[in-house]
Structure formats: C-alpha cells, structure tokens
Amino acid sequence: MSLYETDFYAWTQRQAEALKQHQWELLDLPNLLEEIAALGRRERQELRNRLGILLGHLLLWQYQPELRGNSWLATVRAQRREILTLLQENPSLKPYLQEALALAYQSGLDLAVRETSLSYTKFPESCPYTWEQTLDAEFFPN
DSSP states (O other): OOOOHHHHHHHHHHHHHHHTOOOGGGOOOOOOOHHHHHHHHHHHHHHHHHHHHHHHHHHEEEEEEEOOOOOHHHHHHHHHHHHHHHHHHOOOGGGGHHHHHHHHOOOOOOOOHHHHSOOOOGGGGGSSOOOOHHHOOTOOOO
8 A cells, every 4th residue: 555545634744755865756746636636616606606606695785684683794705805815826726717606606506495494496596696796795686
C-alpha cells in the first residue's frame, strides 16, 4: 500500500518537498495529477454550494416576506461576499457562472421547500434571477 493511501497528509508533504527540491523522480505523478484536478473541481463545487444557499435565501425572502429578518439578510450578504471573493480569486470560474446558477438553483429550491410549508409547485422550475441580480448587493426580490 502506498503512502498516498495510508497517510494522505504525509504524502502531500513529501510531494511538496519533492517539487520544492526539483526531485522529479520522487513525484507520484498519477496521484498528483488527480489531486490537482480535484482542486479545480472543489472550487466549482464551492461556487455551486454558496450559490445554492444564496438562491434558497432569496427564495425565502421573496416567498415569505412576513418572516424576513436579520438572519436571512446576513446569510444573503455573507454568501454574496464569499462568492464574489471566490470569483475574484478564481476569475476562470466566471464563464461557469451561468451553468453553476442553474445547477445551484435546485439546491436553493430544496432549501426553500425544506424551510417553508410551501410545495415545489409554488416556486419557479428554473432560477428566476439572473446571475447579475443574484450577486447584486442591492437586489432583494419582492
């Protein structure tokens, strides 16, 4: 069994040291390539997860106006800030934003249904907000 399989942290430290020392023969290329690819997938997943939470709270804001409060407001603000930071740190994610919004809407919809007494049929089937609206600090649906 390899170090990659038995002690992932130790494996990462050895790989980093081999890279730092230009010891190319010590690199575990197949696993290193997989981990680098996984890092990119995690950034996309992070974007979808944050968008899902944001969209769910925008739906709650729109469909349950009588329950609006500081908690929902803070969640919307925090998710927008984190998404904008993620996009700033990873500008190549911007072309993925439209697709991510569509995928994340399903998670947001699940959140809204879970948090309300409303059924799925009460909400739009697809995301009613543009990505520009979704990330706009001034936008709150009525």
